[in-house]
Each structure stands twice: as C-alpha cells, then as structure tokens.
Amino acid sequence: xxxxxxxxxxxxxxxxxxxxxxxxxxxxxxxxxxxxxxxxxxxxxxxxxxxxxxxxxxxxxxxxxxxxxxxxxxxxxxxxxxxxxxx
Numbered sequence: 001x002x003x004x005x006x007x008x009x010x011x012x013x014x015x016x017x018x019x020x021x022x023x024x025x026x027x028x029x030x031x032x033x034x035x036x037x038x039x040x041x042x043x044x045x046x047x048x049x050x051x052x053x054x055x056x057x058x059x060x061x062x063x064x065x066x067x068x069x070x071x072x073x074x075x076x077x078x079x080x081x082x083x084x085x086x087x
Contacts, residue, residue, distance in 0.1 A: 013025050022028040059065060
C-alpha cells in the first residue's frame with residue numbers, strides 16, 4: 001500500500017524521526033495506528049457509559065431510583081451477615 005502525505009505531514013514525520021523519538025517513518029506510523037485503535041476503543045467505552053447514564057436517568061424519571069444511603073446501609077448489613085460480624 002502506498003500512502004501520499006501532504007508536505008506538512010512529511011515535515012512532521014521527518015521532524016519526529018530526526019528527534020530520535022521514532023526509529024523510522026514506519027515506526028511512527030505503527031504508533032499512530034496504535035493510538036487510533038486506542039482512541040476508537042475509548043470512544044466505544046464512552047458510548048456504553050452514555051447508554052448506562054441514559055438508562056439511569058430513565059429509571060430515576062420513572063420512579064425506580066433508590067436512595068443512596070439506604071442502599072449502602074442495606075449492602076453493609078448484608079455483608080456483615082455473610083461474614084458473621086456484629087452490626
């Protein structure tokens with residue numbers, strides 16, 4: 001595969017390789033693709049998180065929200081019962 005770079009892109013690649021940070025233009029390209037894959041993975045994580053947030057808002061608006069302190073107290077009591085600790 002052949003990729004044509006703009007003069008600005010060629011300058012950027014050349015500067016990065018000359019700086020010693022990258023061994024070659026191919027090394028820089030491999031790092032660029034790794035970063036692109038990581039970015040896309042994070043975008044997927046954000047999409048899932050936004051979906052979870054929307055679902056939480058929907059539950060809250062429909063009256064299914066739970067009181068935080070009450071939930072935590074119930075979880076603590078259940079955990080203490082499981083390990084046999086005094087409450």
